Amino acid sequence: MKKINKLLIITFILFISSYTVIVTNASTNAKTLRELKNELSSLKSKKAQKDNEKTQTQGQIAASNQSIANAKNEININQNKVEKAKEDIVELNKSIKETNESIKKTITAYQVTDGQNVYLEYVFDATSYEDLVYRYAIVEQILDYNNEQIYKYNDLIKKNEQLQIDLANREKELNNQINSLSDKIESLGDKLEQISEDTMDVQDEINSTQELVNYYTNLGCGLDQDLNDCVSIKGDTSFRKPLSKGTITSYFGYRINPLTGAGTKFHSGVDIGGNKEGTNVYATANGMVGKIIRRASCGGNQVYVFHTINGRQYTSMYMHLLTINVSIGDQVTSNTVVGTVGGGAGTRSYDSCSTGAHLHFTLANGWYGKTYLTYSKFLANTFDPKKTLGLPSKGRYWYSR
Numbered sequence: 001m002k003k004i005n006k007l008l009i010i011t012f013i014l015f016i017s018s019y020t021v022i023v024t025n026a027s028t029n030a031k032t033l034r035e036l037k038n039e040l041s042s043l044k045s046k047k048a049q050k051d052n053e054k055t056q057t058q059g060q061i062a063a064s065n066q067s068i069a070n071a072k073n074e075i076n077i078n079q080n081k082v083e084k085a086k087e088d089i090v091e092l093n094k095s096i097k098e099t100n101e102s103i104k105k106t107i108t109a110y111q112v113t114d115g116q117n118v119y120l121e122y123v124f125d126a127t128s129y130e131d132l133v134y135r136y137a138i139v140e141q142i143l144d145y146n147n148e149q150i151y152k153y154n155d156l157i158k159k160n161e162q163l164q165i166d167l168a169n170r171e172k173e174l175n176n177q178i179n180s181l182s183d184k185i186e187s188l189g190d191k192l193e194q195i196s197e198d199t200m201d202v203q204d205e206i207n208s209t210q211e212l213v214n215y216y217t218n219l220g221c222g223l224d225q226d227l228n229d230c231v232s233i234k235g236d237t238s239f240r241k242p243l244s245k246g247t248i249t250s251y252f253g254y255r256i257n258p259l260t261g262a263g264t265k266f267h268s269g270v271d272i273g274g275n276k277e278g279t280n281v282y283a284t285a286n287g288m289v290g291k292i293i294r295r296a297s298c299g300g301n302q303v304y305v306f307h308t309i310n311g312r313q314y315t316s317m318y319m320h321l322l323t324i325n326v327s328i329g330d331q332v333t334s335n336t337v338v339g340t341v342g343g344g345a346g347t348r349s350y351d352s353c354s355t356g357a358h359l360h361f362t363l364a365n366g367w368y369g370k371t372y373l374t375y376s377k378f379l380a381n382t383f384d385p386k387k388t389l390g391l392p393s394k395g396r397y398w399y400s401r
């Protein structure tokens with residue numbers, strides 16, 4: 001919800017030309033650009049932390065998958081071992097059978113008396129009693145040997161059977177491991193999904209906060225300036241010339257009074273000539289019309305515009321206007337026509353302080369009427385706009401703003 005609010009607000013801010021204080025308040029908790037930037041960097045840390053968690057979880061999933069693969073591999077090997085044990089048992093049983101038959105034959109041979117039996121012949125061929133006993137014992141040993149073989153075979157069968165049991169138990173154990181690893185992977189997967197969602201949320205917040213930072217930076221808001229102030233007086237980053245063409249006819253500062261020719265008088269701005277009465281006069285930068293004076297006996301029609309340039313407050317003033325094209329509170333851009341050049345025949349009836357068509361243009365620090373209230377303070381805050389606007393020296397013309 002917070003995210004959507006921000007996006008809506010940014011869209012609103014970017015595409016609607018009238019800026020309201022309410023909109024700015026809702027967009028972020030930050031009151032200044034510095035706070036907003038701090039929010040942005042803590043969001044970025046949060047994102048980095050989430051990314052780290054994500055990598056760790058992915059590593060855990062990979063390790064669990066590897067363990068499962070290992071367990072499955074062991075099961076396969078064990079199943080081969082079981083097969084081998086079964087085959088061995090079959091072979092051993094075969095051997096037992098063969099040995100049994102061999103014993104049977106031997107015993108049968110013992111009992112045969114027709115002289116065909118090799119064992120009996122061997123026994124009866126004895127040359128003495130001792131020899132007889134000896135030969136009898138040999139035959140018995142053959143039988144014993146066969147019996148021993150059978151015991152060995154049986155023993156091997158038992159061992160193979162035990163091996164099968166052991167392997168079956170191990171397989172159970174491994175299958176349990178696989179099951180618990182699968183459960184672990186599943187919960188890690190859920191965790192990963194959650195982290196990914198969180199990361200996306202944080203990224204959204206980063207993006208929208210970054211857009212706000214860019215927006216306020218481009219407005220020219222100061223780091224510690226109240227963002228509401230900055231937006232209500234739409235900021236800017238630089239000043240432009242108030243006329244498309246012109247030439248300075250009188251510099252800023254102390255000069256001979258052009259009307260009386262006597263003494264030195266402070267000139268609070270630059271006079272710009274070279275334009276007919278009625279030529280468009282533009283606001284020098286984005287801002288808000290803060291003050292309008294009509295038909296003053298010295299200065300005639302005057303417009304004062306409040307600006308925030310790179311976070312600093314200024315007032316621009318346009319004097320001797322033939323017409324005033326704006327109202328107090330109007331938001332202006334540097335392309336807004338605030339009025340037209342006067343000071344000549346068109347304004348002579350009421351403005352006695354102009355000798356011909358020209359614009360008197362003044363720049364002052366602060367907002368005259370807000371930061372300070374008196375005209376003398378305004379004058380004290382004026383500064384030479386020649387350098388600020390990049391105006392050429394007297395007598396030389398410019399042809400673009």
Ligand SMILES: [Zn+2]
Binds near residue numbers: 250267270271359
């Ligand atoms: Zn002047």
